[in-house]
Amino acid sequence: MNDVKTILMLDGDGIGPEVMRETRRVIDWFSANGGTRYELTNGLVGGASYDAHGQPLTDDTLKLASEADAVLLGAVGGPQWEDLNFDKKPERGLLGLRKELGLFANLRPAVVFEALAEASTLKTDIVAGLNMIIVRELTGGIYFGEPRGVEKLPDGSRKGVNSLVYTSDEVERIARVAFDLAKKRNGRLCSVDKANVLECTLMWRETVEQVHADYPQVALSHMYVDNAAMQLVRDPKQFDVIVTTNMFGDILSDCAAMLTGSLGMLPSASLGEKCADGRIPSMYEPVHGSAPDIAGKNLANPLAAILSFAMMLRYSFDDTTSADTLEDAVKRLLVSGARTADIMEAGGRQVSTSEMGDAILFELENTAS
Ligand code: NAD
Numbered sequence: 001m002n003d004v005k006t007i008l009m010l011d012g013d014g015i016g017p018e019v020m021r022e023t024r025r026v027i028d029w030f031s032a033n034g035g036t037r038y039e040l041t042n043g044l045v046g047g048a049s050y051d052a053h054g055q056p057l058t059d060d061t062l063k064l065a066s067e068a069d070a071v072l073l074g075a076v077g078g079p080q081w082e083d084l085n086f087d088k089k090p091e092r093g094l095l096g097l098r099k100e101l102g103l104f105a106n107l108r109p110a111v112v113f114e115a116l117a118e119a120s121t122l123k124t125d126i127v128a129g130l131n132m133i134i135v136r137e138l139t140g141g142i143y144f145g146e147p148r149g150v151e152k153l154p155d156g157s158r159k160g161v162n163s164l165v166y167t168s169d170e171v172e173r174i175a176r177v178a179f180d181l182a183k184k185r186n187g188r189l190c191s192v193d194k195a196n197v198l199e200c201t202l203m204w205r206e207t208v209e210q211v212h213a214d215y216p217q218v219a220l221s222h223m224y225v226d227n228a229a230m231q232l233v234r235d236p237k238q239f240d241v242i243v244t245t246n247m248f249g250d251i252l253s254d255c256a257a258m259l260t261g262s263l264g265m266l267p268s269a270s271l272g273e274k275c276a277d278g279r280i281p282s283m284y285e286p287v288h289g290s291a292p293d294i295a296g297k298n299l300a301n302p303l304a305a306i307l308s309f310a311m312m313l314r315y316s317f318d319d320t321t322s323a324d325t326l327e328d329a330v331k332r333l334l335v336s337g338a339r340t341a342d343i344m345e346a347g348g349r350q351v352s353t354s355e356m357g358d359a360i361l362f363e364l365e366n367t368a369s
Contacts, residue, residue: 003036005317008068013047013090014290015300016074022302022357023072023309026326029364034322041068045097046076046090056093062100070316071097071283072309075290098138101281103270105177106136106249108287110256115334119261119346122233127259132239134256135178136249138270140170143246164200171207177271178243179215188240190221192228192248201245232256263288264301264342267308269315282316284308298352301340303330306360329363
């Protein structure tokens with residue numbers, strides 16, 4: 001009998017339902033043609049959940065998320081929900097899921113597909129063939145540290161405070177995720193910190209060094225964040241895996257994203273700690289938002305969502321073969337010239353969201369035959 005995995009599909013808002021529709025077709029293809037059957041359940045999140053239930057994330061959706069083998073999310077947000085109170089905003093749904101599932105590791109690959117290398121703002125030879133991944137700590141650091149806030153001083157001026165806080169346990173668990181990844185990839189890990197100025201990140205560096213003792217096959221280097229920002233645009237191909245703090249990762253992963261030329265091509269994964277039953281809570285989502293400007297027009301690029309499913313195959317289901325099959329199909333369809341509007345800069349034949357879905361299924365069928 002086939003192995004069965006359950007995936008919670010959270011379409012969300014804007015272009016979310018459109019890109020997820022094409023991703024469902026891809027998942028169904030793998031159910032029919034691979035060794036695993038994927039059972040899809042559906043839930044509401046973000047603005048869609050607010051409209052139906054008055055809140056961006058319900059207990060029902062959370063329960064479905066914690067029971068599923070993995071979660072795939074489209075996108076949340078839109079102008080119609082912008083004036084809501086902070087706790088009702090669609091983005092709170094996303095943050096709530098991350099928090100409740102304990103997703104502390106955010107994986108953002110930056111891959112430049114050969115056929116799209118010319119779409120990057122950097123020179124083609126700098127980015128062609130780029131394949132790196134940034135591991136960002138997602139639940140600690142300065143975005144969550146206490147004390148925080150703004151207070152009024154006796155002289156009438158104000159003082160703003162945020163605190164960069166990490167425990168060595170938090171550093172160790174994110175370092176292990178990064179070392180494990182590097183071990184499966186090209187065996188190079190660069191830990192990014194600001195150890196020359198911030199004591200907290202000196203402790204980060206020392207802890208990463210200690211964890212390294214368990215991964216002798218991985219070459220570890222350290223880099224200050226200012227240098228890392230410079231190196232990312234000077235010579236990004238020197239990197240295999242980068243691991244860094246929440247705030248540095250936030251900034252560097254957006255910088256790395258731009259190297260690839262298009263938001264519509266970028267997948268991501270967020271992983272939690274292994275449960276007693278062996279499952280790792282995980283949520284996969286395109287990096288892009290709900291793109292209200294093109295929502296409902298069949299224009300959105302579904303490849304970031306589809307590549308997010310490829311990451312799910314690789315990291316949640318340990319199915320490297322299927323992940324490679326899917327990523328190779330994406331490469332071939334790009335070589336064939338199929339392009340949604342957002343990646344037309346590199347030339348080619350413009351297709352709609354659903355035609356991009358057709359194109360990927362065509363390539364998958366070609367693999368199978
Ligand atoms: P956005 O990513 O939605 O869009 C930025 C630009 O990129 C737009 O011009 C859009 O048309 C284009 N774009 C994005 N994804 C695309 C795709 N798949 N195919 C083709 N073009 C694409 O960012 P924004 O405009 O700053 O935000 C819009 C809404 O999305 C806001 O409500 C914001 O809060 C929300 N948002 C959600 C997430 C998320 O769900 N993870 C992330 C970022 C922003």
